[in-house]
Amino acid sequence: MSVCLDSWAVLAWLQGEQPATARVDSLIDSRPVICWVNLAEVYYRLGRVHGRKKADETLADLRAKLLADLPGTARMIEAARLKAQHSIALADCFALATAAAHDLALLTGDPEILDLPDPPCEVEDLRG
Numbered sequence: 194m195s196v197c198l199d200s201w202a203v204l205a206w207l208q209g210e211q212p213a214t215a216r217v218d219s220l221i222d223s224r225p226v227i228c229w230v231n232l233a234e235v236y237y238r239l240g241r242v243h244g245r246k247k248a249d250e251t252l253a254d255l256r257a258k259l260l261a262d263l264p265g266t267a268r269m270i271e272a273a274r275l276k277a278q279h280s281i282a283l284a285d286c287f288a289l290a291t292a293a294a295h296d297l298a299l300l301t302g303d304p305e306i307l308d309l310p311d312p313p314c315e316v317e318d319l320r321g
Contacts, residue, residue: 195260197226197295199288200234201303202319203255207235213302213319224260226295230272230287232261262291275313281305289313 198206198217205213217225232255240248255261264272268290275286285306290313292299298315301307307318 195223195225195295195297196220196317197228197288197292197297197299197314198231198259199227199299199301199303199306200231200238200284201306202300203227203231203235203259204238205302205319207239207251212321213300216300216317216319220300221258224258225300226260226262226291226297227255228268228284228287228291229261229263230284231291232256232259234284262295264291268294271313279309281309 202213202217206217232252235255236248236252239251264287271290272283272286275289276283282305285303288299288301289306293313298317299306300317300319302318302320306312306316
């Protein structure tokens, strides 16, 4: 069984934040799914803090461990529909739409996602 990760989950995992790190570690062999939009968010955040070289190295490592899902037109429209309905970040909408499209649980600690009244997929709180 696989799961879907958002950028919050990946960044927490990379930073060793518990209990997120233990949970992602327990699932990493199943190659969790991540939307390319969320992977791009991880990349730019790492680039801002640690520079381009570190961001490039981490992206290569993540691509070997995660299944990066490039959204097509239908997924983009679904993400836009979610954005129209909720005051959450567009990248969060892509994470939700990706998890729902693959019938997977979305692992996150992002309060914007966790506070949604009726998410389109199962959501697991990685904050503990």
